Amino acid sequence: MPMGHTATAQAGSGGLTATEHRLANGLRVVLSEDHLTPVAAVCLWYDVGSRHEVEGRTGLAHLFEHLMFQGSGQVKGNGHFELVQGAGGSLNGTTSFERTNYFETMPTHQLELALWLEADRMGSLLAALDEESMENQRDVVKNERRQRYDNVPYGTAFEKLTALAYPEGHPYHHTPIGSMADLDAATLEDAQAFFRTYYAPNNAVLSVVGDIDPEQTLAWIEKYFGSIPSHDGKQPPRDGTLPGIIGEQLREVVKEEVPARALMAAYRLPHDGTRECDAADLALTVLGGGESSRLHNRLVRRDRTAVAAGFGLLRLAGAPSLGWLDVKTSGGVEVPQIEAAVDEELARFAEEGPTPEEMERAQAQLEREWLDRLGTVAGRADELCRYAVLFGDPQLALTAVGRVLDVTADEVKAAARAHLRPDNRAVLVYEPVEPADETDGTDAHEGADK
Amino acid sequence: MEYHPQPTAGEARPWAFPAPERGALPNGLTVLRCHRPGQQVVAVEIFLDAPLDAEPEGLDGVATIMARALSEGTDKRSAEEFAAELERCGATLDAHADHPGLRVSLEVPVSRLTKALGLVAEALRAPAFAESEIERLVGNRLDEIPHEQANPARRAAKQLSKELFPATARMSRPRQGTEETVRRIDATAVRAFFDAHVRPSTATAVVVGDLTEVDLDALLAETLGDWSGNAGQARPVPPITADDTGRVVVVDRPGAVQTQLLIGRIGADRHDSVWPAQVLGTYCLGGTLTSRLDRVLREEKGYTYGVRAFGQVLRSTAPGSSSGSTGAAMLAISGSVDTESTGPALDDLWKVLRTLAAEGLTDAERETAVQNLVGVAPLKYETAASVAGTLADQVEQHLPDDYQAKLYARLAETGTVEATAAVVNAFPVDRLVTVLVGDASRIAEPVRALGIGEVTVVSG
Numbered sequence: 001m002p003m004g005h006t007a008t009a010q011a012g013s014g015g016l017t018a019t020e021h022r023l024a025n026g027l028r029v030v031l032s033e034d035h036l037t038p039v040a041a042v043c044l045w046y047d048v049g050s051r052h053e054v055e056g057r058t059g060l061a062h063l064f065e066h067l068m069f070q071g072s073g074q075v076k077g078n079g080h081f082e083l084v085q086g087a088g089g090s091l092n093g094t095t096s097f098e099r100t101n102y103f104e105t106m107p108t109h110q111l112e113l114a115l116w117l118e119a120d121r122m123g124s125l126l127a128a129l130d131e132e133s134m135e136n137q138r139d140v141v142k143n144e145r146r147q148r149y150d151n152v153p154y155g156t157a158f159e160k161l162t163a164l165a166y167p168e169g170h171p172y173h174h175t176p177i178g179s180m181a182d183l184d185a186a187t188l189e190d191a192q193a194f195f196r197t198y199y200a201p202n203n204a205v206l207s208v209v210g211d212i213d214p215e216q217t218l219a220w221i222e223k224y225f226g227s228i229p230s231h232d233g234k235q236p237p238r239d240g241t242l243p244g245i246i247g248e249q250l251r252e253v254v255k256e257e258v259p260a261r262a263l264m265a266a267y268r269l270p271h272d273g274t275r276e277c278d279a280a281d282l283a284l285t286v287l288g289g290g291e292s293s294r295l296h297n298r299l300v301r302r303d304r305t306a307v308a309a310g311f312g313l314l315r316l317a318g319a320p321s322l323g324w325l326d327v328k329t330s331g332g333v334e335v336p337q338i339e340a341a342v343d344e345e346l347a348r349f350a351e352e353g354p355t356p357e358e359m360e361r362a363q364a365q366l367e368r369e370w371l372d373r374l375g376t377v378a379g380r381a382d383e384l385c386r387y388a389v390l391f392g393d394p395q396l397a398l399t400a401v402g403r404v405l406d407v408t409a410d411e412v413k414a415a416a417r418a419h420l421r422p423d424n425r426a427v428l429v430y431e432p433v434e435p436a437d438e439t440d441g442t443d444a445h446e447g448a449d450k
Numbered sequence: 451m452e453y454h455p456q457p458t459a460g461e462a463r464p465w466a467f468p469a470p471e472r473g474a475l476p477n478g479l480t481v482l483r484c485h486r487p488g489q490q491v492v493a494v495e496i497f498l499d500a501p502l503d504a505e506p507e508g509l510d511g512v513a514t515i516m517a518r519a520l521s522e523g524t525d526k527r528s529a530e531e532f533a534a535e536l537e538r539c540g541a542t543l544d545a546h547a548d549h550p551g552l553r554v555s556l557e558v559p560v561s562r563l564t565k566a567l568g569l570v571a572e573a574l575r576a577p578a579f580a581e582s583e584i585e586r587l588v589g590n591r592l593d594e595i596p597h598e599q600a601n602p603a604r605r606a607a608k609q610l611s612k613e614l615f616p617a618t619a620r621m622s623r624p625r626q627g628t629e630e631t632v633r634r635i636d637a638t639a640v641r642a643f644f645d646a647h648v649r650p651s652t653a654t655a656v657v658v659g660d661l662t663e664v665d666l667d668a669l670l671a672e673t674l675g676d677w678s679g680n681a682g683q684a685r686p687v688p689p690i691t692a693d694d695t696g697r698v699v700v701v702d703r704p705g706a707v708q709t710q711l712l713i714g715r716i717g718a719d720r721h722d723s724v725w726p727a728q729v730l731g732t733y734c735l736g737g738t739l740t741s742r743l744d745r746v747l748r749e750e751k752g753y754t755y756g757v758r759a760f761g762q763v764l765r766s767t768a769p770g771s772s773s774g775s776t777g778a779a780m781l782a783i784s785g786s787v788d789t790e791s792t793g794p795a796l797d798d799l800w801k802v803l804r805t806l807a808a809e810g811l812t813d814a815e816r817e818t819a820v821q822n823l824v825g826v827a828p829l830k831y832e833t834a835a836s837v838a839g840t841l842a843d844q845v846e847q848h849l850p851d852d853y854q855a856k857l858y859a860r861l862a863e864t865g866t867v868e869a870t871a872a873v874v875n876a877f878p879v880d881r882l883v884t885v886l887v888g889d890a891s892r893i894a895e896p897v898r899a900l901g902i903g904e905v906t907v908v909s910g
Contacts, residue, residue, distance in 0.1 A: 034488075036487055036488040037465070037828055037832055038462075038463035038464075038465050038828055039828050039829050039832065073451075073453060074453055074456070077749075078739070078740050078745075078749060081738065081739055081740045082740050082818065083456075085738060085740065085818065085821075085822045086817075086818040086821045086822060087459065087821065087825060088821055088822060088824065088825010088826050088827075088829075089825070089826070089829070090826055090829055105829045106829075107462060107463075107465075107825055107828060107829070108460070108462075108463055109459050109460035109461055109462045109463065110459050110460075110825075111460075112457040112459075112460070113456070113457055113459065116454065116456060116457050119451075120453075123451030124451060124453075135752070136749065136750070136751075136752045137752070138752070139751075139752025139753070140748055140749075140752050140754070140755060141755075142752075142788070143708070143752070143753065143754050143755045143786070143787065143788055144755040146707045146708045146786070146788060147708060147754075147755045147786045148755075150707050150708075151602060151706060151707050151708040151710075151786065152601065152602070153597070153600045153601070211463070220457075223454065224454060227451045227452035228451045229451070258600065259596035259597045259599065259600040260593070260596060260597065290533070290537050291521075291533040291537070292530065292533040292534040292536075292537045297530055300586075300590070301529065301530065301586065304586060304589060307590060307593040307594060307597070328593075328597070330589065330590070330593045331589075331593060357534065357538070360538055361534060361537045361538045364537065364538055364539060364540035364562075365537055365540055367540055367559070368491065368540035368541070368542075368557075368558070368559055371490050371491050371559055372491060375489065375490065375491055375832075375833060376832050376833060377832070435704060435705075
């Protein structure tokens with residue numbers, strides 16, 4: 001099969017390799033050497049995310065992630081941050097629907113410290129976790145929610161659209177940040193139980209990438225992580241499978257104090273890890289990626305009805321992925337005019353498929369994104385964990401770009417035809433209100449939750 | 451689990467900030483190049499000496515529209531064709547105008563560097579500035595303004611500039627113009643600004659990445675080497691002055707669940723010998739979540755997701771220039787706190803500053819800060835884009851090419867007393883202008899009660 005236009009001989013992988021190991025307690029380890037810069041990245045993925053949360057406790061996985069930085073058996077208070085930063089390293093953690101990750105990038109000679117710190121909290125977090133940390137981080141997370149979602153225009157669009165696209169009771173119906181009420185309701189006992197259930201070596205993948213001696217690194221990992229007992233208390237997440245298409249158009253109109261009308265939509269797409277998902281990624285890129293895409297050319301350049309118009313892809317492995325449309329209108333333009341143009345472009349694309357030039361552009365853009373992601377040791381460590389946790393094989397990270405370049409125009413057209421249709425989307429329309437009108441309903445629903 | 455003692459560090463491998471090779475093309479373009487093995491995505495930064503204060507009276511935003519118009523068509527390609535060709539290279543191109551000048555940033559896989567740099571050269575040599583495209587960009591910019599007004603952080607930044615700088619200074623007004631000034635911009639104005647300020651002899655290109663397979667001289671000759679222009683004239687650079695009389699301005703947002711804080715003034719830039727001490731002290735004050743501000747405001751009180759202190763150079767001039775040292779940096783503390791906690795959070799923030807002034811930094815704090823600021827350098831400069839960005843910053847701030855490399859040694863030599871003096875001077879409690887974007891009906895009174903300066907309320 002002919003490959004697309006490639007930038008490097010071994011596109012993306014650039015000759016990178018990774019080795020896999022497993023400790024007796026079930027901890028999976030992935031190592032990848034790269035001696036160009038004296039740095040090493042440590043990345044730890046726990047196979048737990050917001051999809052594992054139960055009703056009434058949304059946001060717990062993310063709140064718990066914060067508690068992982070509040071000390072452990074041998075580490076006081078903010079010691080994780082202090083020790084890593086004091087060693088010239090950088091660190092953080094993030095929580096998504098499907099996993100929670102923790103990462104440190106260290107100067108090579110400080111690698112052992114990062115491994116010791118991660119092992120200490122994996123093995124002994126509960127020795128340090130107390131009410132004071134819990135109360136403090138509850139307030140911090142509530143302020144994170146206000147800052148990132150509640151106090152910015154359109155800030156809750158993602159949450160609203162996710163709630164529309166995945167039905168009530170579905171594990172992806174709520175987003176990782178959780179609700180204020182549930183954050184208030186979470187208890188120290190909930191956090192302790194969460195740790196006991198999900199934070200175990202056999203529910204995690206550890207990757208170390210960069211200027212490392214693999215034998216020495218593996219010996220340190222064995223030393224620090226090897227004595228942490230495994231346990232099997234984990235329940236699998238609720239089933240996230242859904243029919244291939246939604247089957248009707250879901251819709252919500254939001255009347256809020258926002259600067260302009262907006263049309264947003266989420267299309268139900270194939271699961272991450274499939275060839276169809278890569279084909280959908282290319283379709284979204286041709287339609288709405290960058291400044292030469294069909295929607296940008298139509299709405300921003302030619303019709304001049306939008307300030308910005310684009311598509312994004314939220315890749316998900318345990319539920320259908322989402323194709324994310326975001327159009328902010330220009331001046332007094334009304335949403336129906338935008339919507340008609342979007343539908344026309346999508347229908348035309350499903351009919352014609354991409355031109356050879358469009359395929360080349362979309363593949364070149366996605367290839368460069370992969371080069372960026374694999375171009376740093378931290379990015380590579382994260383991708384190795386991702387493929388190990390979600391798809392059981394870290395090596396897939398090194399060949400991912402090849403798979404995107406292997407997709408044909410016919411497959412892209414087929415993906416668009418099957419999924420980018422009006423009866424397979426949840427639509428969110430923003431209609432601005434003046435500050436004075438604030439009282440007349442900020443959350444009007446039209447035809448949602450059918 | 452079995453506990454093990456905390457491990458000690460191994461032997462550090464030497465690392466130095468890369469030294470670029472400096473040269474020039476026959477057309478006068480200065481070129482800095484830097485080979486970074488393994489970096490397959492090459493970064494090119496082009497600095498154009500077209501500062502915002504060169505914008506004609508009443509045409510604020512013309513530099514921004516010109517920057518955007520550079521990628522909207524040339525003598526050979528329409529706007530759509532240009533964008534398509536660039537994306538066919540897998541490239542990203544960004545151009546933005548700021549106080550020191552205009553920056554064009556290209557990132558592209560090395561295998562397609564020739565093609566992409568050719569497009570950038572075409573944009574600089576012969577931009578179309580078609581009337582229809584300029585009209586579109588002006589309309590688009592006008593549509594963006596309400597979005598920026600609605601964003602609490604952007605709104606706060608705009609208000610702080612207005613408060614600090616005299617109304618006649620370009621720095622007091624939004625970088626990308628106001629509705630009134632942007633509306634006046636047309637293709638003629640854009641062309642005139644380009645003709646007056648864009649030329650190779652006052653521009654610098656920085657090229658960073660894995661250049662093993664690249665004949666950069668030949669490549670530059672056939673791309674940017676084709677660009678021509680006259681010599682240009684030196685422009686006087688006005689000094690930067692600011693009114694930092696301690697005061698509070700509340701930008702009213704009825705119903706806001708949080709208050710956005712931005713507390714600032716101006717201070718020393720990188721030409722000042724105090725810079726390393728100021729960097730160190732500012733890090734100890736608010737560089738990370740274990741710094742003094744977040745230790746109290748976040749980790750003890752839970753008032754915020756995070757508050758940061760920083761210094762950001764606004765504009766610098768060459769040290770030998772006739773106007774003397776006229777550069778300055780914005781020194782600021784920013785973050786957001788829940789509405790109810792606004793008064794208590796500011797009270798604690800001022801306590802942190804007063805305690806710092808009274809008791810100074812500790813040796814341990816200074817040591818941790820040095821370890822972090824110096825130690826993270828190899829991580830921070832792993833990609834070509836990060837190296838190119840810093841080299842271009844040095845160029846636009848008239849600093850020597852080895853500035854960043856030497857800064858690390860100077861940071862390591864800076865003592866606790868110097869760092870304390872620098873940060874206390876940078877953030878004196880009675881010379882700070884505080885902007886609060888939030889619900890005035892709930893925050894104005896508690897803030898007045900703090901006595902941190904006169905409180906005025908303006909509409910959102």
